[in-house]
Amino acid sequence: MSRLGGWLAFALLVVLMVLLMVQIDRQWARMNDMTRIMQEQAEDIRRTRSLLRQLEHNLRNAQFESPTTRVVASERQxxxxxxxxREAAEQTDYAAGDWLMLAFGSGIRTLTPLVSSDAYSSEVQNYVLESLLVRDPDTLDWSGLLAEDWVISSDGLTITFTLRRDVNFSDGVPLTAHDVQFTFDFIMNEIIAAPRHRAYLARIERVTALDDYHVEFVFNEPYFNSLQLAGSMSILPQHFYSKYIDDPRTFNESRGLLLGSGPYRMLDPENWTPDQGRIELERNPRYWGPVDPSFDRIVWRVIENDSARLTTFRNGDIDVYGARPREYQRLLDDSSLMERSSHFEYMSPTAGYNYIGWNQERAGEQTRFADIRVRRAMSMLTDVNRIIDEIFIGYAEPAVSPFSPRSPQHDPANQPIPFDLTRARELLTEAGYADRNGDGVLQDADGNNFEFEMTFFQDNEDTRRMVLFLRDLYARAGILMRPRPTEWSVMIDEYQQKDLDASHWAGPRVSR
Known part of the structure; x- marks a missing residue:
């Protein structure tokens, strides 16, 4: 017994020593973070003193007001x-701190702005980058963010923004109108791999910094959405990104070049790589907003399997989980989980929509989907109402355009294409397809079967069920569809190269 007691005491001592070492490591990491932030704050103080001395000099020499600052601020509310x-911070149970743990359903190839093209990277960037304006989430009115005011010319061709004077990027460098001009010029530079952004901003003729805090957007024609176009552009720091003008290949192939003025920042804004398996943002200690960011850090883990992601949520290792409809019904019956979590049901105007992309050109040649009759027939064979009822258990609605049916941009004249097997067969016959050998499969005029692959993200169970359901629907019309589960990164590559037959996607919902 004495020997056993000695071993137990020794084991207890070892455990205590390990716990003490872990605690010391945590405290040491915390002290390193505090030291780093204090050094940054000291640099900010020195920079502020320099700015104050410059301001005093300008006042003595009566040079404070430039001609462009004589623009009269608008009277608008x-x-x-x-x-x-502010309202959240005033709640009695509000407390800042802790880490927000989240999960992505697939890995991210790059976090670099302009180069990235997926929704996950945009989610991260939204915490780091900021725009001149944002929309009020309730009224959809524009609110000033980096810009405190703006004036639109009578002909609608010019918008002049007045920037806030208290905004710094997360590394302490002030954000000015020159950064706004640089961002536009950088995007429009053909050597930068940002074709989608260039197409989006093509209506803007030029962006000019009038001085440090006034910037002018000039449009080449009147455009109803000009304020959205100018105000929503994420502003990049010139001092950080300008070096890539001479080295565009490094930028275009980069994985983690992300620095901005937002409430959070990358721990290392230049060296993140996908093989790290997670994305971590820390609170920006220089954030200019009136309320400090809530969390000390935001962390995303990559958990591609839906079931594994749910298990991680059940175990409390991630804080938020977007449940699939069938999962949600089961989770509501889990009393222990409901006691320690909150759940919400709502139809989000920005939640996006599911759609099938029919590739009309592959390897430089037109595919069968280039024929509008074939595409319309495929839409008529896609029984959207049954998908909603049987796959999504009613938690969906037919999408008839990129706009939410509850937005003012929605045209009520647009109606869903109905499921119509008879009319679909007629359209396919008109396009030259028929069962020429009696095997129940349609062939074209050359005797080739109407068959194709449906590419879809392999780790989404709802999508998998949907594609299998569609396979059976299409077979009733004599069409052979082969489901092709694929990794997300491979899907993106094949989409960009147009190297696929058809693919299922979840697209963005546009709500202006």
Whole structure:
């Protein structure tokens, strides 16, 4: 017994020593973080003193006001972009701190702005980058963010923004109108791999910094959405990204070049790589907003399997989980989980929509889907109502355009294409397809079977069920569809190269 007691005491001592070492490591990491932040704050103080000396010099020499600052601020009542944040911070149970743990359903190839093309990277960037304006989430009115005011010319061709004077990027460098001009010029530079952004901003003729805090957007023609176009452009720091003008290949192939003025920042804004398996943002200690960011850090883990992601949520290792419809019904019956979590049901105007992309050109040649009759027939064979009822258990609605049916941009004249097997067969016959050998499969005029692959993200169970359901529907019309589960990164590559037959996607919902 004495020997056993000695071993137990020794084991207990070892455990205590390990716990003590872990605690010391945590404290040491915390002290390193505090030291780093204090050094940054000291640099900020020195920079502020320099700015104050310059301001005093300008006042003595009566050079404070430039001609462009004589633009009279508008009388409009502008919504407060931080109203909701203020209200949350005033709640009695509000407490800042802790880490927010989240999960992505697939890995991210790059976090670099402009180069990235997926929704996950955009989610991360939204915490780091900021735009001149944002929309009020309740009224959809514009609120000033980096811009405190703006004036639109009578002909609608010019918008002049007045920038806030208290905004710094997360590395302490002030954000000015020159960064706004640089961002536009950088995007429009053909050597930068940003074709989608260039196409989006093509209506803007030029962007000019009038001085440090006034920037002018000039459009080449009147455009109803010009304020959205100018105000929503994420502003990049010139001092950080300008070096890549001479080295575009490094930028275009980069994985983690992300620095901005937002409430959070990358721990290392230049060296993140996908093989790290997670993305971690820390609170920006220089953030200019009136309320400090809530969490000390935001962390995303990559958990591609839906079931594994749910298990991680059940175990409390991630804080938020977007449940699939069937999962949600089961989770509501889990009393222990419901006691320690909150759940919400809502039809989001920005939640996106599922759609099938029919590739009309592959390897430089037109595919069968280039024929509008074939595409319309495939839409008529896709029984959307049954998909909603049987796959999504009613938690969906037919999408008839990129706009939410509850937005003012929705045209009520647009109606869903109905499921119509008879009319679909007629259209396919008109396009030259028929069962020429009696095997139940349609062939074209050359005797080739109407068959194709449906590419879809392999780790989404709802999508898998949907594609299998569609396979059976299409078979009733004599069409052979082969499901092709694929990794997300491979899907993106094949989409960009047009190297696929058809593919299922979840697209963005546009709500202006």
């Amino acid at each position: 502008k919504p407060d972009a931080f109203e909701r944040v």
